[in-house]
Amino acid sequence: MTSYCSLLYLAVFLPAVVLVHRILPQRLRWAALLAASYAFFWSVSGKLLVFLLVSTVSIHYFGLWLASEQQCRDHHLAAAAPSDRKAIRHRFTRRLRGILLLAVASQVGILLTLKYAAFFSSNLNRLLLAMDLPLHVPVPSFLLPIGISFYTLQAVSYLTDVYRGTVRADRNLARLALFLGFFPQIMEGPICRYSQTADALWAGHPITWQSLTFGMQRILYGMIKKIVIADRLNSLIKTVFNDYQTFGGGIIALAMVCYTCQLYMDFSGTMDVVLGSAEIFGVRMPENFRQPFFSRSISEFWQRWHITLGTWFKDYVFYPLSMSGPLKKLTGAARRRLGVHYGPLVSGSIALAVVWFFNGLWHGAGWHYLFFGFYHFALILMGSLAEPLVQRLTAFLHIDRTRLPYRIFQTVRTVLLVCVGELFFRANGLRAGLAMFRAMVTDFSLEPFMNGSFLSLGMDKYDFCITLVAVALVLAVGILRERGVSLRETVARRPIAVRWSVYYTAVLFLIIFGAYGVGYVPVDPIYAAF
Numbered sequence: 001m002t003s004y005c006s007l008l009y010l011a012v013f014l015p016a017v018v019l020v021h022r023i024l025p026q027r028l029r030w031a032a033l034l035a036a037s038y039a040f041f042w043s044v045s046g047k048l049l050v051f052l053l054v055s056t057v058s059i060h061y062f063g064l065w066l067a068s069e070q071q072c073r074d075h076h077l078a079a080a081a082p083s084d085r086k087a088i089r090h091r092f093t094r095r096l097r098g099i100l101l102l103a104v105a106s107q108v109g110i111l112l113t114l115k116y117a118a119f120f121s122s123n124l125n126r127l128l129l130a131m132d133l134p135l136h137v138p139v140p141s142f143l144l145p146i147g148i149s150f151y152t153l154q155a156v157s158y159l160t161d162v163y164r165g166t167v168r169a170d171r172n173l174a175r176l177a178l179f180l181g182f183f184p185q186i187m188e189g190p191i192c193r194y195s196q197t198a199d200a201l202w203a204g205h206p207i208t209w210q211s212l213t214f215g216m217q218r219i220l221y222g223m224i225k226k227i228v229i230a231d232r233l234n235s236l237i238k239t240v241f242n243d244y245q246t247f248g249g250g251i252i253a254l255a256m257v258c259y260t261c262q263l264y265m266d267f268s269g270t271m272d273v274v275l276g277s278a279e280i281f282g283v284r285m286p287e288n289f290r291q292p293f294f295s296r297s298i299s300e301f302w303q304r305w306h307i308t309l310g311t312w313f314k315d316y317v318f319y320p321l322s323m324s325g326p327l328k329k330l331t332g333a334a335r336r337r338l339g340v341h342y343g344p345l346v347s348g349s350i351a352l353a354v355v356w357f358f359n360g361l362w363h364g365a366g367w368h369y370l371f372f373g374f375y376h377f378a379l380i381l382m383g384s385l386a387e388p389l390v391q392r393l394t395a396f397l398h399i400d401r402t403r404l405p406y407r408i409f410q411t412v413r414t415v416l417l418v419c420v421g422e423l424f425f426r427a428n429g430l431r432a433g434l435a436m437f438r439a440m441v442t443d444f445s446l447e448p449f450m451n452g453s454f455l456s457l458g459m460d461k462y463d464f465c466i467t468l469v470a471v472a473l474v475l476a477v478g479i480l481r482e483r484g485v486s487l488r489e490t491v492a493r494r495p496i497a498v499r500w501s502v503y504y505t506a507v508l509f510l511i512i513f514g515a516y517g518v519g520y521v522p523v524d525p526i527y528a529a530f
Contacts, residue, residue, distance in 0.1 A: 003522070003528075004184070004187070004188075004273040004277070005222070005223050005226045005227055005270070005525075006522075014277060014280075017036040017183075018212075018280060018281075020036075022206075022207055027204065029281075030175070030178055030202050030204055033182065033201060033281065034177060037178065037183040038052075039183075040186065041145075044187070045143075045145045048143055048144075048146075049145070051110065051145045051148065052145060052151065052181055055107060055155055056176060057173070058106060058107070059155045059158060059159060059180070060173045060176050060177075062099065062103035063158065063159060063162045064169050064171065066103075066159070066162045066163055066169060067168070069092060069099065070096070072092070073088065073089070073096075076088050076092075099163075100159060100160065104159060107155050107159075108152065110148075111148055111152045114143075114148065115142075115144055115148065115149070117142065119365030120365075121137045122139050125137055125139070146187055147186040149362060153312055154179070154180055154192060154193075155180060157191070157193055157194070157312060158176075158194045160316055161193065161194060166195070167195050170194070175198060175201075178198075179192070179194055182201055182283075184274040184278045184285075185278070187525065188267070188271070189527075190274070190275075190287075190307075191308040192285060192308070193286075196285070197278075197284075197285060200283045200284065201283055203282070205281065206282070207282070208282075211279055211280055211281070212280055215280035217488050218272050218488070219276035219277065220503070220507065221477075221506070222269040222270060222272025223272075223273065223510055224474075224506065224509065225265040225266075225474060226265060226266055226269035226270060226525075227269075227510060227514040227516065228466065228467075228509070228510060228513050228515065229261065229474070230263075230266035230269060230526075231266075231516070231520065231523045232459070232463055232520070233258045233259075233265075234262065234458075234515075234521070234523045235457070236255060236457045236458040237262060238458070239457045239458045240254075240457060241255060244436050244439070247439070248443045248445050249441065249442065249443040249444035249445065250444055250445045250449065251457070252423075252436050254448075254449075256420070256422065256423040256440070260418060261471065263425075263426075264293070265471075265474070266523070266526045266527075267288075267525075270525050271289060275288075289305060290481075291304060291481055291482055292304035293411075293415055293418075294411060295411065295414050296410035297410065297414055298418070299380050299383060301414055301418060302376070313358065317354060317355050318352065322351040331343065334346040341387075342385070345385065349381050353377055355377075356373040356374055356376055357374070357377075358373075364530060366430070367429070368424050368425065371424050371430050371433070372421055372424050375421050376421060379417060420437070423440075466513050470513070
């Protein structure tokens with residue numbers, strides 16, 4: 001079971017879990033979800049399930065340790081004289097920070113060892129060779145549990161929230177295990193907070209007709225995005241990216257745009273299946289996408305794309321860094337010298353650089369991922385630096401930034417910049433990405449589109465037509481969402497004949513135009529590899 005869009009998951013696993021959940025009494029439904037979650041993890045990662053178990057147990061007891069120290073602190077504060085309370089708070093704050101640091105280091109250490117040890121070792125060997133040092137570091141090779149990047153971030157958020165006092169340490173190991181290992185989210189997220197899903201997962205809400213139909217609607221929509229669009233684009237993308245030296249800039253630009261489309265349709269489509277699966281059981285997970293390609297800046301794009309990862313970095317990396325003592329002092333000094341706009345950007349850019357370093361590294365162990373992170377950091381920083389100049393320039397030219405033409409210009413510019421970033425993200429290494437970008441800029445030609453040779457790269461004219469129609473449908477749904485229209489609720493309010501006509505049309509569209517069978521290779525979810 002390697003995909004949420006697989007027949008095994010949709011026709012066997014999910015219906016079986018729904019059936020068992022439905023017939024069990026409410027007090028035992030959590031057990032069915034937990035058992036199903038571990039069975040799902042086992043089917044994907046086998047005995048690597050032990051890493052999830054070790055993380056869960058250690059997080060549980062670290063949380064209890066933090067809670068115990070907090071109770072001890074409160075007891076001492078209640079019994080202490082007012083003059084002694086500051087010293088008591090300081091002493092216990094140091095203890096709590098030490099426990100949190102140890103807890104986070106244990107979780108992140110497992111992730112670093114399994115996912116990045118080979119990358120760091122191989123690059124260290126290159127450095128030693130360049131320095132003519134007769135040393136060689138062994139390059140380890142580890143199997144990677146599915147979803148480790150996602151459940152590690154959830155674990156860190158839980159521990160940090162317990163430390164901050166925003167959630168109480170859970171004394172129920174099973175409830176914490178279900179929060180971390182819930183099967184729809186374990187492979188690709190979204191990255192949930194304990195306060196968002198833990199109670200709903202444990203409550204065992206009954207499966208209602210509305211939760212079932214709404215969940216299935218969303219699953220069906222996600223499958224169309226994944227199977228009709230993303231999987232159909234895969235042949236062309238693999239052909240060009242794996243043999244980019246033989247293609248000119250025009251074909252590389254086509255592959256770049258196609259990959260950007262594929263990544264969005266694959267990831268957001270999988271998220272639709274994930275959120276739909278959870279919704280069946282009465283669990284509302286946070287949205288991970290909000291029409292990102294309507295964004296007017298790179299900063300806005302990252303508020304709409306992979307939302308739960310962005311908010312995680314904002315809450316657990318950016319804000320703690322920017323509110324730290326040294327950066328607060330730097331902000332004050334810079335504001336006095338550079339003004340209220342540029343002053344805070346000095347310390348903010350330091351925190352932002354750290355965020356994008358870890359964001360790039362989180363996606364994978366490769367220099368092209370780090371380049372991808374700093375590419376977006378540079379764009380966001382340049383946008384902030386240039387904003388006062390842009391305001392003065394548009395005012396001087398009498399350009400109304402609220403009018404449609406300027407908004408379209410901003411959106412098109414943002415989409416193009418995102419596509420360039422995804423070129424490096426998908427490239428087989430940083431050198432390959434740079435070579436492809438160079439070819440796209442210096443050797444761009446429309447000839448492959450004029451003579452039709454672009455149709456021999458794994459997609460014929462029918463594939464392109466089907467893809468364009470499906471993308472247009474997704475675009476129409478996105479426009480409705482931007483205008484505050486919920487298509488699911490609109491359809492649900494229609495008469496039964498209309499509703500089922502829509503459902504059957506969508507199912508037939510998926511069956512007829514899905515990229516499966518002869519000539520197509522099943523594509524694993526892209527973000528499951530991260």
